[in-house]
Amino acid sequence: GENVEQHPSTLSVQEGDSAVIKCTYSDSASNYFPWYKQELGKRPQLIIDIRSNVGEKKDQRIAVTLNKTAKHFSLHITETQPEDSAVYFCAASGKYGNKLVFGAGTILRVKS
Amino acid sequence: DGGITQSPKYLFRKEGQNVTLSCEQNLNHDAMYWYRQDPGQGLRLIYYSQIVNDFQKGDIAEGYSVSREKKESFPLTVTSAQKNPTAFYLCASSNVATTNEQFFGPGTRLTVL
Numbered sequence: 001g002e003n004v005e006q007h008p009s010t011l012s013v014q015e016g017d018s019a020v021i022k023c024t025y026s027d028s029a030s031n032y033f034p035w036y037k038q039e040l041g042k043r044p045q046l047i048i049d050i051r052s053n054v055g056e057k058k059d060q061r062i063a064v065t066l067n068k069t070a071k072h073f074s075l076h077i078t079e080t081q082p083e084d085s086a087v088y089f090c091a092a093s094g095k096y097g098n099k100l101v102f103g104a105g106t107i108l109r110v111k112s
Numbered sequence: 113d114g115g116i117t118q119s120p121k122y123l124f125r126k127e128g129q130n131v132t133l134s135c136e137q138n139l140n141h142d143a144m145y146w147y148r149q150d151p152g153q154g155l156r157l158i159y160y161s162q163i164v165n166d167f168q169k170g171d172i173a174e175g176y177s178v179s180r181e182k183k184e185s186f187p188l189t190v191t192s193a194q195k196n197p198t199a200f201y202l203c204a205s206s207n208v209a210t211t212n213e214q215f216f217g218p219g220t221r222l223t224v225l
Contacts, residue, residue: 001171006154032212043202043216044155089154098143098162098208099170102154 002027004092006103013080015112023090023103024072032093033066033073034100039086047088048075080110115139118203118217125190125197125224133188133220135203141215143208144186148172149200149219158201161186162208190222198224 003026013019025033034049050057050064050073057064061080066073077084087107091100116137125131135144143162147155157170161180175194180186186205190197200221204214 004154009152034213043218045216046213049213093212098206098212098214099157099160100212100214102147102156104152104154 002030002092002101004090004101004103006090006106008106009104010107010109012109012111015080015082015110017080019075019077019080019084019108019110021075021088021090021106021108022072023074023092024070025092025101026071027092028068028071030092032100033064034091035062035064035075036089036091037086038089038105044089077108080108082110082112084108085110116203116205116215116217118201118220120220121218123220123222125222127224128192130189130191131222133190133201133203133222135186135188135217136184137205137215137217138184139205139207139215140183141205141207142183143206144180145204145206145214146170146176146178146186146188147202147204149202155202158188197222 006023031052036044037047038044048062048064061078063076087105089105090103119134145160146158156172158176159178161167177189202219203217206214
């Protein structure tokens with residue numbers, strides 16, 4: 001089945017710097033790649049997603065890039081702010097559509 | 113809050129007891145999911161259902177059971193066969209016809225005493 005690896009497990013950046021989180025997946029049939037943000041004790045919330053027919057997608061300070069050939073995708077956060085501090089999860093849809101497989105998560109700390 | 117609710121927020125169980133976690137959604141979503149979250153790990157799929165009266169095992173179904181008698185409801189029972197049930201449990205739902213996006217409930221934290 002699908003396997004998703006996420007790196008790094010923790011990331012500390014200075015406020016205003018950029019943060020990049022990378023994920024790789026194993027199933028070449030996967031076609032949907034969401035990123036979720038989870039604050040302490042809260043539910044995960046979708047922040048951006050990308051489908052396999054697109055190489056890059058941006059939403060204000062957040063962008064996601066996808067390399068289907070290499071089977072990896074990345075989350076880019078620019079001009080980080082303290083409120084960006086949270087755990088970020090990547091995921092990939094498996095062979096059968098809506099079933100998502102999640103990475104282990106990245107703890108992002110933005111220092112002010 | 114996305115129209116998906118879970119109860120209770122906190123649940124304490126003695127060893128050997130079965131407990132049932134509630135998940136309800138008013139989003140008219142066909143698909144519903146249960147995940148388990150442990151510290152330092154991602155979300156692991158327990159069970160999912162794409163239509164009423166049908167559900168499939170996820171990656172860690174042993175010791176759990178579900179039912180899907182109504183579109184709005186997808187309760188999860190943690191049985192005494194689950195050896196390490198202490199965790200944060202998240203329910204999610206999605207509209208399979210239009211998007212893969214999953215909406216999550218607020219979660220239930222289960223502690224075995």
